[in-house]
Amino acid sequence: ICQWVMKTACADAKQWVDAGYADIKVAVNLSDQEFKHSGLLKYVTDTLEETGLSAYNLELEITENIVMHSPKSAESIMHKIRKMGIELSIDDFGTGYSSLSQMALLPFNELKIDRSFVKQSGTSEKSDTILQSIMTMGLSLGLNIVAEGIETHEQLDRLKLMGAMIIQGYLMAKPMACNSFEKWLSDWRPGSIDQPGCSRPF
Numbered sequence: 001i002c003q004w005v006m007k008t009a010c011a012d013a014k015q016w017v018d019a020g021y022a023d024i025k026v027a028v029n030l031s032d033q034e035f036k037h038s039g040l041l042k043y044v045t046d047t048l049e050e051t052g053l054s055a056y057n058l059e060l061e062i063t064e065n066i067v068m069h070s071p072k073s074a075e076s077i078m079h080k081i082r083k084m085g086i087e088l089s090i091d092d093f094g095t096g097y098s099s100l101s102q103m104a105l106l107p108f109n110e111l112k113i114d115r116s117f118v119k120q121s122g123t124s125e126k127s128d129t130i131l132q133s134i135m136t137m138g139l140s141l142g143l144n145i146v147a148e149g150i151e152t153h154e155q156l157d158r159l160k161l162m163g164a165m166i167i168q169g170y171l172m173a174k175p176m177a178c179n180s181f182e183k184w185l186s187d188w189r190p191g192s193i194d195q196p197g198c199s200r201p202f
Contacts, residue, residue, distance in 0.1 A: 002034040003043060010051040010058060012178055017057055021185060027059040027089060032066045036073075041080055055085035061112070063091050071102045082107040089146070094134055104141060111138040115149025115169070121158050128158075135163045 006028050013026035034040060048055060060081060067074045067090065078088055089110035090103075094117055113134055120127040138145050147159040150169030159167065176184070 002031055003047075006044070007047050007051065010047050010053045013057050014051050014053040016182070016185065017053070019182075024185075025057050025059050025087070027061050029061045029091065030066070032063075032069070035062060035066050035077070036070075040077070041084075044081070044086070045084065059087045059089055059110070061089045061091040064093055067106065068102070071106075075102075075106055078107050092148075093138075108141075108143055110144040110146055110166075111141075112146040112148055112168075113138075113164075118147055118149045118155055118159065118169075119151075121155060128162075132162050139163055 009026045009028050013024060016024050030040075037043075044058075044060075047053075048058065062074075062078075067078075081088060087109040088107060089112055090106075090108050091112045092114040093111050094114045111134075113131070117127070117131045117134065121131050122128065135145050144166060145164050146166040146168055147155075147164040148168050150156050150159065150167045150171045152171060155169075156167060156171060173184070
């Protein structure tokens, strides 16, 4: 299933690139089992060659628990992935048990803050302080910050002020089929947050 997801996502992304959306990136989550598989790098390489998708257009997402399970091994694999030109995102950050000293050594490009922190934003000063601390840490490490689970304009405004660069959540769109996404992609215009959409930089 993991390999089918990877191949299908890359093939769809290649169609969008060929349609004129050269800067589009497709993010694929790697499972614990998939990340540890000895054939991961070869499969990713073969998938890009088979679909014709550039490494620039692919991003792989890994949860912090997967990385912290075996940090030395994870670091080696991740550096090899980065050498291929593929960006890496740490997903659901804040729900695991990261070693901050280890985090500084890992070649992530992006930090995705778990939606549970976004949901709690604005409910208490303590919740906002924790959220701001996570963002400040990510920014200081030179990472792009993605806020997951944005569902209201209030959350959007608050996360923008805190430093989020990319937003993801039902305020932009609920999950959609490829043909629906293709229509949205052709209709989308920068700055129109009220129309359906997926992850978007500000």
